[in-house]
Amino acid sequence: MLSVGATSLSPPQVAAGRPSIQRETGGADGSADAPTAAPATQLSEEEQRIVAQLKARDREVRAHEQAHKAVGGRYAGAISYEYDRGPDGKAYAVAGEVPIDASPVADNPKATIAKMEIVIAAALAPVEPSAQDRAVARQAQSTKIEAETELRAQRREERFAARPDSLNGILLDRFEDAKRGAPGAETNALEAFRAYAQQIARAPAEIAQFAGVTGGGLRFGGILV
Numbered sequence: 001m002l003s004v005g006a007t008s009l010s011p012p013q014v015a016a017g018r019p020s021i022q023r024e025t026g027g028a029d030g031s032a033d034a035p036t037a038a039p040a041t042q043l044s045e046e047e048q049r050i051v052a053q054l055k056a057r058d059r060e061v062r063a064h065e066q067a068h069k070a071v072g073g074r075y076a077g078a079i080s081y082e083y084d085r086g087p088d089g090k091a092y093a094v095a096g097e098v099p100i101d102a103s104p105v106a107d108n109p110k111a112t113i114a115k116m117e118i119v120i121a122a123a124l125a126p127v128e129p130s131a132q133d134r135a136v137a138r139q140a141q142s143t144k145i146e147a148e149t150e151l152r153a154q155r156r157e158e159r160f161a162a163r164p165d166s167l168n169g170i171l172l173d174r175f176e177d178a179k180r181g182a183p184g185a186e187t188n189a190l191e192a193f194r195a196y197a198q199q200i201a202r203a204p205a206e207i208a209q210f211a212g213v214t215g216g217g218l219r220f221g222g223i224l225v
Contacts, residue, residue: 005097072122
């Protein structure tokens with residue numbers, strides 16, 4: 001389970017002689033237990049400036065985490081926030097995170113690809129993704145690429161398996177004959193391999209890769225065909 005979210009910022013500096021801002025943690029409801037707020041008229045100009053900064057940061061953090069949550073859907077967990085208590089006695093969100101499930105789907109590369117696309121979109125959903133958000137997106141992209149490679153391999157195998165009467169199937173039959181020592185089977189198998197190599201040479205590169213053909217041709221029993 002990975003986490004995406006807004007990075008914590010240092011609390012705004014308060015005027016000399018004033019109490020420091022208290023940092024707290026809390027849930028998604030956004031309300032750490034706070035004492036009664038001091039009336040704005042009792043705050044100095046510096047304290048009012050700090051409160052304004054905290055309010056702006058609170059809005060930014062909540063929008064950031066909600067973006068992750070909305071796009072992540074079922075793969076995103078509950079939002080958690082980190083709070084600073086301002087000179088007015090109120091708690092303001094200054095950082096947050098959303099746990100997100102970025103694990104691959106077991107034995108299902110197609111589902112893994114779809115899942116990673118959601119994870120990537122969720123990680124990069126905020127207007128300004130954090131460094132952690134981008135790291136999660138990169139990891140999900142890597143997982144997606146691995147799944148795409150696995151899916152292509154599966155589909156190649158399925159295509160070849162679905163054509164038992166093709167040249168590939170004939171080739172395998174003749175090769176089995178050769179292993180059993182049937183009369184003339186070795187010659188027939190070699191001819192089949194040569195024909196197969198010619199077909200592969202005209203086929204897309206991905207089929208050639210699947211068949212194990214190199215630039216020097218196809219080898220059968222130590223013979224280059």
